[in-house]
Amino acid sequence: MPEIQTTRITIYPAAPFNFESTAYSHGWSVLAPNAWDKERQALRRVHRLEQGHVVLLDIQGSASSEAPEIHVAVHHAEALSPILQSQIRNDVVQMFRVEEDLSEFYALCNQRGGQWERLTAGLGRLLRSSSFFEDVVKTILTTNIQWGGTKRMVEALITAFGEPYLGDENLRAFPAPEAIAAVSAESFAEAVRLGYRGPYIHHLARQVVSGDLQLEALSASDLPTSELKKELLAIKGVGPYAAATLLMLLGRYDELAVDTEFRKFVSEKYFQGEWPGQQKAMSVYEDWERWKYLAFWFDIYESDG
DNA sequence: GTCCAGGTCGCGC
């Protein structure tokens, strides 16, 4: 057993920034290889670096909302070069959307008043993954399945193809596309029971590895949302719901992800339990301009209490 | 056993 070292990295987001609400903002917080430690209000993640190192991240926020800080404890065996440390910093910055400017959204929240004002204290950031590949795979695995099924499939995928942290079979990182692409579609389907989604994931991994699909470049592109959406819809397994979810993950909130959850909530809250049709349902959030997704998300969140 | 899930695909019209 190699000796474990801990390297600490501190990130200083601009205020307002609420760590807990970002870390625990949606299902991604508890979807492997992430885990939420409620006691310590800490996000743990088995994290694979580009060069193949696997480290364990323990991420916490500071108490102060005036001068917010993110404390990352990196547990590792091999030495962590400054380059690797900087990569980890960038990954955490992406996951927590440290550089996303929500001031325009907050202005709309203040106009609305009431429950919406609470968000302006640095809420509204929804956790991302450190790679868009991981976000796309996970999003495809949320379609036509209950949340329990999504968790099971993601865990199975990680168990079969994720690299372990220090040889610990129970702590594995999210698989690199190369690991999935290395096996045949048949072996992949046998190794991980993803149902009809299996071929989509395998094909996606092969496309990413071959360079036919430049996912990470796409995620960083400044294409207009409508064109970006077209590119996302071209991915097998990604339809209107998944595309809107992925746009949200990329910080574009103009599209609503219409699914059973959306239908149920909007019907009940605004239309006496009747589904009014997609156009009318979406019109509920029309005046949120390019912040519709966040408005819907926190409409549910605030209604749940 | 039967139904169906935070949908999407591929067809036929």
Added chain:
DNA sequence: GCGCGACATGGA
């Protein structure tokens, strides 16, 4: 462009 059945899997 729109409607419709099929789709793998396992939990409810």
